[in-house]
Amino acid sequence: MGNTHIKIFDTTLRDGEQAPGCSMTLREKVRIAKALCDLNVDIIEAGFPAASQGDFDAVKAIADENRGPIICGLARCNPDDIQKVHAAVKGADKHRIHVFVATSAIHREYKLKMAKEEIIKSAVAAITLARELCDDVEFSPEDASRTELAYLAEVVTAAIEAGATTVNVPDTVGYTVPSEFDNLFRYLKKNVPGIDDITLSVHCHNDLGMAVANSLAAIVAGARQIECTINGIGERAGNCSLEEVIMAIRTRAEYFELETGIDSTRLYPTARLVAGVIGMQIPRNKAIVGENAFAHEAGIHQHGMLQHHSTYEIMRPQDVGLSETHLVLGKHSGRHAFRERVKELGFDLDEFETNRAFLEFKSLADKKKNMYDGDIEAIIMNAGSASSGPWLLKSMQVSSGTDQPATASITLVDEQNNEISETAEASGPVEAAFQALESATGVNLTLKKFELHSATIGDDAQGEVTVTVEYNNQPHRGHAACVDIVEAGSRAYLEVINRILRRRQRGMDKVAVEPDVNRVPI
Ligand code: KIV
Ligand code: ZN
Numbered sequence: 451m452g453n454t455h456i457k458i459f460d461t462t463l464r465d466g467e468q469a470p471g472c473s474m475t476l477r478e479k480v481r482i483a484k485a486l487c488d489l490n491v492d493i494i495e496a497g498f499p500a501a502s503q504g505d506f507d508a509v510k511a512i513a514d515e516n517r518g519p520i521i522c523g524l525a526r527c528n529p530d531d532i533q534k535v536h537a538a539v540k541g542a543d544k545h546r547i548h549v550f551v552a553t554s555a556i557h558r559e560y561k562l563k564m565a566k567e568e569i570i571k572s573a574v575a576a577i578t579l580a581r582e583l584c585d586d587v588e589f590s591p592e593d594a595s596r597t598e599l600a601y602l603a604e605v606v607t608a609a610i611e612a613g614a615t616t617v618n619v620p621d622t623v624g625y626t627v628p629s630e631f632d633n634l635f636r637y638l639k640k641n642v643p644g645i646d647d648i649t650l651s652v653h654c655h656n657d658l659g660m661a662v663a664n665s666l667a668a669i670v671a672g673a674r675q676i677e678c679t680i681n682g683i684g685e686r687a688g689n690c691s692l693e694e695v696i697m698a699i700r701t702r703a704e705y706f707e708l709e710t711g712i713d714s715t716r717l718y719p720t721a722r723l724v725a726g727v728i729g730m731q732i733p734r735n736k737a738i739v740g741e742n743a744f745a746h747e748a749g750i751h752q753h754g755m756l757q758h759h760s761t762y763e764i765m766r767p768q769d770v771g772l773s774e775t776h777l778v779l780g781k782h783s784g785r786h787a788f789r790e791r792v793k794e795l796g797f798d799l800d801e802f803e804t805n806r807a808f809l810e811f812k813s814l815a816d817k818k819k820n821m822y823d824g825d826i827e828a829i830i831m832n833a834g835s836a837s838s839g840p841w842l843l844k845s846m847q848v849s850s851g852t853d854q855p856a857t858a859s860i861t862l863v864d865e866q867n868n869e870i871s872e873t874a875e876a877s878g879p880v881e882a883a884f885q886a887l888e889s890a891t892g893v894n895l896t897l898k899k900f901e902l903h904s905a906t907i908g909d910d911a912q913g914e915v916t917v918t919v920e921y922n923n924q925p926h927r928g929h930a931a932c933v934d935i936v937e938a939g940s941r942a943y944l945e946v947i948n949r950i951l952r953r954r955q956r957g958m959d960k961v962a963v964e965p966d967v968n969r970v971p972i
Contacts, residue, residue, distance in 0.1 A: 455711070458696070459491070463494065463496050464496065469685050481723070487517040489712055489717070490519075492520065496522065499524075499539075500530060509521070510537075513545060523547065524549075526576075527573055531549075532547060533583070545584060546616075548588040549588070553591035554592075570608045573608065574609070577613050585615070589618070610643075619668070620653040620655075626654075635650070635652075651677060669708060677689070678695055681725060683724070693720075714769050718770045722739075729929045739770065824911075831930075841862040841951070846859065855875045855877060858876075862890050862944075871890070887943055887947060912932060913934075915930055915939045917942045921950055927946070
């Protein structure tokens with residue numbers, strides 16, 4: 451019997467984070483890396499260290515925590531990138547350098563302006579250097595699916611001879627279809643000497659909605675590593691969705707005869723965590739982790755479900771970590787029950803953070819009839835983002851009506867107990883509150899997007915607001931939740947203002963404000 455284990459290489463923090471609107475702070479990346487460890491992924495691609503100092507620091511912080519999975523960083527085929535990856539990942543006992551260069555005719559001619567032989571030479575030099583630094587080296591011929599098969603086999607042969615231990619085949623632009631990809635993998639298996647001694651990997655983008663199907667075709671044809679992201683986030687239409695590909699392999703085990711080490715009960719909490727961190731809601735009908743994925747509306751379906759769940763259900767909600775009710779704790783729940791639920795939801799809080807979140811939970815439970823998982827998630831997300839000043843929102847009053855302009859008065863307080871109050875008038879309450887915040891702090895932002903989402907069900911649900919603003923021509927995102935949606939929006943706005951002020955205090959305002967500002971485009 452052949453090798454039936456499929457390694458899961460998660461690239462949420464690299465390819466996922468590269469997508470517009472998905473950038474994360476170092477703290478957020480470390481939090482997600484912990485959740486990926488709990489999910490039991492085999493490899494975490496933590497970033498692209500040469501892209502920016504922020505990327506480097508995040509990869510290093512994740513590697514230095516050394517929690518189990520192989521920690522990997524991405525590099526172009528040049529010594530500086532490779533050395534930076536090595537410096538960032540070497541703190542982890544198990545680490546990997548991932549080098550890539552494009553191989554398709556389109557990329558050779560228009561992007562790289564390099565001949566076929568030059569590309570092979572640069573790949574071989576890069577892999578050789580990476581192997582001097584690290585035993586575990588992955589090579590990716592970018593745009594492999596649009597590369598001539600014979601040339602692709604030549605590149606992969608040279609990569610293996612140079613010491614690559616994993617060869618990854620990317621469908622960079624989401625162009626291939628399952629039968630064609632099957633053919634490509636079988637061709638490589640047949641025509642590349644030594645291919646059975648390395649791990650063959652697949653990396654699919656979702657431009658035509660086939661990333662999961664193409665990844666599955668690749669493992670049937672012999673790939674033993676899948677590169678994917680939580681919620682399928684990534685460039686353009688995203689990457690292969692981790693939760694979908696995992697549940698396909700698990701639910702159709704009798705077909706694939708393959709397995710992964712993923713703890714599927716962590717899928718739902720991890721998906722919610724990532725969605726909350728980047729402020730990108732999961733579509734209701736998203737397979738596996740969408741709100742409707744396990745909801746049965748039609749009468750005929752409900753009737754069948756009552757007779758036996760397998761009539762209309764191919765997976766159990768518990769298998770993906772979805773609790774039956776979502777109705778969790780009440781105001782009489784104790785700290786222990788709260789801590790346990792927080793853990794089940796995929797958060798790893800220290801004692802101080804747990805205590806602070808618990809106090810907020812109690813105070814919210816006094817205001818709300820029912821408390822749900824979404825409330826706990828919102829509290830933790832709030833704490834994660836609003837924890838550092840300089841300014842805290844002490845109080846706010848807002849008035850608005852059909853026949854009058856809206857007015858907002860806010861009072862902010864800093865650590866030294868300095869208070870500042872401002873009032874502003876505008877056509878709506880949110881605009882008035884934002885203007886008052888700007889006058890109080892002296893930071894002027896341009897609002898680009900205001901997204902509101904209900905954290906749970908019920909008329910007393912917390913509103914989760916994500917604001918996207920522009921400052922110094924750079925996008926920034928703030929996130930907060932509160933039962934009062936104007937207050938939630940104001941806290942989200944203040945979160946961005948505080949981040950900018952902190953950078954100013956450190957004298958970095960002109961250098962970079964968000965972690966990805968100086969990022970080198972791949
Ligand atoms: O899509 C792609 O080709 C990539 C490579 C860098 C692996 O992300
Ligand atoms: Zn990619």
